Amino acid sequence: QKEVEQNSGPLSVPEGAIASLNCTYSDRGSQSFFWYRQYSGKSPELIMSIYSNGDKEDGRFTAQLNKASQYVSLLIRDSQPSDSATYLCAVDNYGGSQGNLIFGKGTKLSVKP
Amino acid sequence: DTGVSQDPRHKITKRGQNVTFRCDPISEHNRLYWYRQTLGQGPEFLTYFQNEAQLEKSRLLSDRFSAERPKGSFSTLEIQRTEQGDSAMYLCASQGERVTGELFFGEGSRLTVL
Numbered sequence: 001q002k003e004v005e006q007n008s009g010p011l012s013v014p015e016g017a018i019a020s021l022n023c024t025y026s027d028r029g030s031q032s033f034f035w036y037r038q039y040s041g042k043s044p045e046l047i048m049s050i051y052s053n054g055d056k057e058d059g060r061f062t063a064q065l066n067k068a069s070q071y072v073s074l075l076i077r078d079s080q081p082s083d084s085a086t087y088l089c090a091v092d093n094y095g096g097s098q099g100n101l102i103f104g105k106g107t108k109l110s111v112k113p
Numbered sequence: 114d115t116g117v118s119q120d121p122r123h124k125i126t127k128r129g130q131n132v133t134f135r136c137d138p139i140s141e142h143n144r145l146y147w148y149r150q151t152l153g154q155g156p157e158f159l160t161y162f163q164n165e166a167q168l169e170k171s172r173l174l175s176d177r178f179s180a181e182r183p184k185g186s187f188s189t190l191e192i193q194r195t196e197q198g199d200s201a202m203y204l205c206a207s208q209g210e211r212v213t214g215e216l217f218f219g220e221g222s223r224l225t226v227l
Contacts, residue, residue, distance in 0.1 A: 004155070034215075043204055043218040044156065088155050096158075097169050099146045099208045099216050103155025 002027045006089050006104035014112050019076040021107050023089030032092040033065055035074045039085045048074060079111045117219035119205050125225045126195055133191045134222040136205030144208040145188050146216060147180055151201045162188060195226045
């Protein structure tokens with residue numbers, strides 16, 4: 001059974017702080033890794049994708065991938081109340097189609113003003 | 114580009130009834146996916162279409178579920194003889210041919226089976 005594990009939270013950080021979200025995955029064959037943000041009652045939206053080991057930065061967001069440790073993380077710098085949402089880690093289901101993703105249960109982030 | 118649209122947004126039905134959901138993907142996207150999400154869980158893959166061909170089905174897609182994508186445009190997901198365990202958000206996502214794994218989700222169709 002392929003799995004993606006995340007701490008469910010809630011993770012609470014003060015406004016302006018760095019939020020650190022973590023994810024581990026079970027299938028060493030996975031090649032594509034994603035972070036989706038989901039506001040309450042809304043659908044997931046892609047915020048970061050990463051395919052190779054190391055860091056990838058996009059604005060206030062940095063994704064980190066370590067395939068040897070089967071570990072993916074997301075850092076959100078200068079956190080804002082508008083970042084309060086559930087963050088879903090997803091990895092490709094190796095052997096499946098490109099959009100066949102395995103999602104974690106998500107980490108709920110709360111940014112306090 | 115009007116995004117992925119789904120209809121209806123909410124459906125309440127009694128156990129044993131049939132329901133059908135529709136998804137209209139982003140117009141230039143030839144790949145379409147159905148996912149299911151229950152409360153407190155991440156989305157779970159159900160099925161995948163490339164154009165009109167259904168190329169993948171999850172074991173979650175029991176024989177009560179059927180999906181179609183006639184002419185490679187919109188897609189429908191039908192659930193026959195609904196059960197309370199079918200209550201969930203049914204999400205449709207589309208994907209362009211050149212973009213790897215980046216799914217654009219619709220707002221979902223929430224099903225409540227009484």
